[in-house]
Amino acid sequence: MLRRQAFKFRIEPTGEQQRKLRQFAGMCRFVFNKALALQKERYEHGEKKLGYAGLCKRLTEWRNGTETPWLKDAPTHPLQQTLKDLERAYANFFAQRADFPRFKKKGQGDSFRYPDPNQIKLDQANGRLFLPKLGWLRYRNSREVLGEVRQVTVSASCGKWFVSIQTEREVAQPIPNGGAVGIDLGVVRFATLWDGHKETVLEPLGSFARHQQRLARAQRQMARKTKFGRNWLKAKARVRRIHRQIVNARHDYLHKASHAISKSHALACVEDLQVSNMSRSAKGSAEQPGRNVRQKTGLNRSILEQGWGEFRRQLDYKAQWAGGWLVAVPPQHTSQQCPECGHTDADNRQTQSLFLCVACGHSENADRVAARNIRERGLKTLEGQDDARFACEVSGAVMPPAAGTHRGESALLG
Known part of the structure; x- marks a missing residue:
């Protein structure tokens, strides 16, 4: 390999x-x-x-x-x-x-x-x-x-x-460890993992929020300086250093999280999130101004602070290095579908954290429900491609990939 x-x-x-x-x-x-x-x-x-x-x-x-x-x-x-x-x-x-x-x-x-x-x-x-x-x-x-x-x-x-x-x-062909895990990404919780038996929660790092006041103060100091002057250049360098600290902390957190997941799971199932569309500005235009612009701006900042796209990129190649697979599933209704009876309804998601099925009455944490559904959808994706591989993933066993296939996200998405 x-x-x-x-x-x-x-x-x-x-x-x-x-x-x-x-x-x-x-x-x-x-x-x-x-x-x-x-x-x-x-x-x-x-x-x-x-x-x-x-x-x-x-x-x-x-x-x-x-x-x-x-x-x-x-x-x-x-x-x-x-x-x-x-x-x-x-x-x-x-x-x-x-x-x-x-x-x-x-x-x-x-x-x-x-x-x-x-x-x-x-x-x-x-x-x-x-x-x-x-x-x-x-x-x-x-x-x-x-x-x-x-x-x-x-x-x-x-x-x-x-x-x-x-x-x-x-390098020798690596042998993956563990079974399948579903990963639900969010803002309150960075990631909620479900491996079929237990739940693991990764809390958000909040590197930007930690340095936000210091960054704003440095930006105000730079704005008071004469542009392109010596003091302005010093203030600009200070702003860049703060941005670099934020980025380095975020990358370090994402690398450690993706490394731990790829080493302990043979199959990682994630949502195929369109981050650019989710974080699009709601400002609108002068003719058609947007609604709840301030709230949407804060939500966009929280989404971009998590680094979902970078996390998925790292998890993709690290899963390949560990001999595993990464599957991206459609994100629609993952937190609104009941994992017990399969009923899908917007009213099932009572609050940010509470899931209560209106059909069967099943109650559970909403992020855990999403992780369970993501895992099941990922396994069904493999089942449609290779029944033998699906059986091995469910049992936790390990088998080489089928002829003509490659480990990684692109192969599994077809």
């Missing part, structure tokens, strides 16, 4: 290396914006969009031209990878997976990528990494890098620089 994994470390560049890192990131941003402007110009003139090969030819002209000869100071491969990123952004737009590509801004997502492993040298014993035109970079060697290095991504965050080393290695 081929496993691709990235190992991220903070690097400690010298003053000269920091200058080059900022220059290379700026050159990649310049190439991306210049190529995007070229594509827009060709579209306005009715010309066909240039592909990756055509953009690479233009990049060679820009490097050898008289207007931008300083592009030669940057390594070629990161600049070419920037053009690949633009091509991928156009593909995502035409496939309706993302919005139209936008111009990049300085200080937002500064990064560049080295795709050629022959130009990369990793010295783990001495905690250093060699990259073209940067030389040997010291990094904080907090864990061992496993596998063969395939590419390296250098990125900036809050004034610090990081490297993400992507590797490939062959």
Whole structure:
């Protein structure tokens, strides 16, 4: 089994290396914006969009031209990878997976990528990494890098620089542990798990709420400064550090939760939630103003604070690494359907936490009811695809996947 994994470390560049890192990131941003402007110009003139090969030819002209000869100071491969990123952004737009590509801004997502492993040298014993035109970079060697290095991504965050080393290695086919679990995600409870016998509740971390007042105070201080002045830049850096603390705490919590679930369950059943639609603004327009805008804004903030999408992404690949499966089921009426008699009614959900079936009188916690229904729907999804696998999951036994199938969310959703 081929496993691709990235190992991220903070690097400690010298003053000269920091200058080059900022220059290379700026050159990649310049190439991306210049190529995007070229594509827009060709579209306005009715010309066909240039592909990756055509953009690479233009990049060679820009490097050898008289207007931008300083592009030669940057390594070629990161600049070419920037053009690949633009091509991928156009593909995502035409496939309706993302919005139209936008111009990049300085200080937002500064990064560049080295795709050629022959130009990369990793010295783990001495905690250093060699990259073209940067030389040997010291990094904080907090864990061992496993596998063969395939590419390296250098990125900036809050004034610090990081490297993400992507590797490939062959591992033995893992054997999953445990049976099936249904996971209901919410705001009051981050996750309610039901494995068929017992309930497990994961409380929300609330990293944003914990730092909200400190963040608001820092933002007010920044608003009082002269924009782009020295004190304004210091205040902006303070705001970014608080945001980074919030993100780091949330990611740490999600990683620990998804790791524990994937290690102890062979099948994880989750709701196929459309988070972007659930957190859409209710402000409306001047002609048709929205209703309960303030309440909806607070709900949207609470939804986005949980990180449901990131949690599902982590659970997907970690389940694959552990040899398990992830099934996403339709979210309709999961907390309104009685798990005992099957009756579905909106009146069954009495309050946020109380479920009371109007048909049979069954009473239970509403989140636990949703987790039970999600688990049953996930098992039925597998039953329709492979009866043998379904029987093994119910019994808690382990079997290899059927021929032509793959572990992971995409295979199980068909």
